[in-house]
Amino acid sequence: MSILKKTILIFACVLPISSLLSQEDLLSLIDDNKEEGPKKVYATFKTVRIGNAQTIETVKKKHLDFRISHRFGNIYDSNLKNPINETFQTFLGFDNASDIRISFDYGLLDNLTVGIGRSKLNKLADASLKWKILQQTTNFSMPISLAFFTSVGYSHAPTSAIYAGVVKDFKTNEAHRFNYFSQLIIASKLTEWLSLELLPSYMHRNFIKENINTDNGNAQDVNGFFSMGIGGRIKLTKRLSFIGDYFYNAAAFYQGNSKVFNPLSLGFEIETGGHVFSLFYTNASGLTENNFIPYTTDTWSKGQVKFGFCISRTFAL
Numbered sequence: 001m002s003i004l005k006k007t008i009l010i011f012a013c014v015l016p017i018s019s020l021l022s023q024e025d026l027l028s029l030i031d032d033n034k035e036e037g038p039k040k041v042y043a044t045f046k047t048v049r050i051g052n053a054q055t056i057e058t059v060k061k062k063h064l065d066f067r068i069s070h071r072f073g074n075i076y077d078s079n080l081k082n083p084i085n086e087t088f089q090t091f092l093g094f095d096n097a098s099d100i101r102i103s104f105d106y107g108l109l110d111n112l113t114v115g116i117g118r119s120k121l122n123k124l125a126d127a128s129l130k131w132k133i134l135q136q137t138t139n140f141s142m143p144i145s146l147a148f149f150t151s152v153g154y155s156h157a158p159t160s161a162i163y164a165g166v167v168k169d170f171k172t173n174e175a176h177r178f179n180y181f182s183q184l185i186i187a188s189k190l191t192e193w194l195s196l197e198l199l200p201s202y203m204h205r206n207f208i209k210e211n212i213n214t215d216n217g218n219a220q221d222v223n224g225f226f227s228m229g230i231g232g233r234i235k236l237t238k239r240l241s242f243i244g245d246y247f248y249n250a251a252a253f254y255q256g257n258s259k260v261f262n263p264l265s266l267g268f269e270i271e272t273g274g275h276v277f278s279l280f281y282t283n284a285s286g287l288t289e290n291n292f293i294p295y296t297t298d299t300w301s302k303g304q305v306k307f308g309f310c311i312s313r314t315f316a317l
Contacts, residue, residue, distance in 0.1 A: 038137035044145060044189040045197075045233055046241065047312055048105060048113070048130070051265030051280040052292055053199060053231040053245035056145045056187035058132050059107035059314070065115075067312040069287050071099040076303035083303070093306055098285035106317075111135075121286045122295075123157040136188060147185040153290035154178055166209055176207035181289045183229075192235065199229030201247070203293055215256045225251035227293055233269065241269040243280065247293055263296045265308070278310040 045055035048065060059065045073096025080086050090096050103117030111132035118125050128151035136145045155162065155177045162176060180203070187197035204224040211221040231245035244266045254260055267280020283300050286292035298304030 038139040038141050041136040041138055041145070041189050044136070044187050044195045046269055046271060047276045047278065047310075049278070049310065050231045050233065050243045050245045050269075051267055051278065051282055051308065052263055052284055052287075053197075053229050053247070053265075054130070054149050054183065054185055054289075055231070056132065056147050056185050056197060058111055058113040058130055058147070059105050061107045061110045062317050063107045064315045064317055065105040065107075065312055066315065067103050067105075067310055069099075069101045069103070069308070069310040070097065071282070071285055071287060071306050071308045072096060073098055074298060074304045074306055075281075076305070077298075078302045079304075098306060099287045099291070101287040117288065119287050119291060121291050122155050124153045124155050124288060124291060126151050126153040126288055126290065128152075130185075144186055144188045147187075149181075149183045149185060151181045151289065152178065153181070153288065162207070173207075179203070179205040179290045181293075183289070194235070195233045197231045199231065199245075199247070201227045201229060201289070201293070203227060203289070205290075205294065211253070213253045213255070213257045213259075215258055216252055219252035219255070221253045222251050225249060225253075225294075239271045243267055243269050243278065249293065259297060260294075261296050261299045263292045264300060267308075276312055278308075280308055281305045282308055 045057050048055055048057050048059065073090055073093035075093045076087050077083050097120070099119055099121040101117055101119040103115060105113050105115035107113050113130045115128040115130075116126070117128075128149065130147055130149045132145065132147040134142060134144065134146040136142055159172055181201065183199055183201040185197060185199055187195065189195045202224065206223070208221050208223055213219045227247050227249045229245060229247040232243070234242040236242055246262065246264045248262055254262065261283060263282060263284035265280050265282035265284065267278065270277040270279070283298045283305055284292035284296045285298065285306065286295055298306075
């Protein structure tokens with residue numbers, strides 16, 4: 001028998017055996033995957049906030065997230081007598097800080113975070129809790145992640161500022177300084193580069209000044225109202241993402257109002273290893289929900305847009 005015939009004969013015997021072994025290996029892999037079950041989806045967003053909005057992310061257990069957030073003044077304001085001159089005088093709004101916030105968020109558990117913070121606007125101190133209830137899986141057997149976020153705010157502004165412009169024929173009440181916020185965060189990482197979330201929210205303020213929207217049938221401002229937020233992150237490169245969020249306030253007072261507007265932010269997120277930088281533009285002056293959802297008085301349509309940024313650093317404790 002020639003060498004060629006012997007070689008063909010050996011391959012003819014070995015190939016079926018090899019094929020059977022390969023099939024057994026593949027079946028073994030499939031069985032292993034069945035035993036492991038669906039995996040959880042992580043890093044739907046990179047930090048605990050997008051621009052203004054909360055994300056589904058919580059701080060890891062026994063870790064502390066320290067962040068400094070900043071909102072500058074309007075880059076441009078068409079309401080001003082000489083807006084272009086004002087833009088240059090304030091160096092694109094950098095000379096006018098509208099809000100500064102220092103905050104600490106601590107992970108009690110991997111899915112439970114508590115936080116405290118203090119904001120310049122309305123001299124607001126706040127405490128918060130975020131609890132991640134459900135987590136998305138990679139095979140979409142659980143297509144979303146779900147979290148509950150709530151916060152309480154206390155204004156330590158002077159009493160004269162709390163009641164400024166009010167005909168005060170009632171006693172000062174400490175409870176007037178409190179406001180509350182609750183929110184469901186429903187998020188999904190649809191692809192490796194696209195994450196979206198819905199944010200049904202409820203705001204309550206113990207004390208409000210009498211305000212009427214004459215553009216919508218004299219609708220009055222109300223202590224409590226619902227708001228719906230949306231947010232998203234589009235990953236452009238390994239370390240650069242486009243981010244944005246928006247809140248629609250449902251109360252009649254906010255419909256067609258020419259003095260109070262819905263907050264919108266658009267910008268970029270840059271990851272540099274230990275730090276995450278969020279750089280964006282927004283019409284909201286405030287940094288916490290208790291400030292920016294009910295009290296955004298600027299609008300993109302008039303160029304009343306502010307630069308904002310946040311630097312965060314996480315420590316293992």
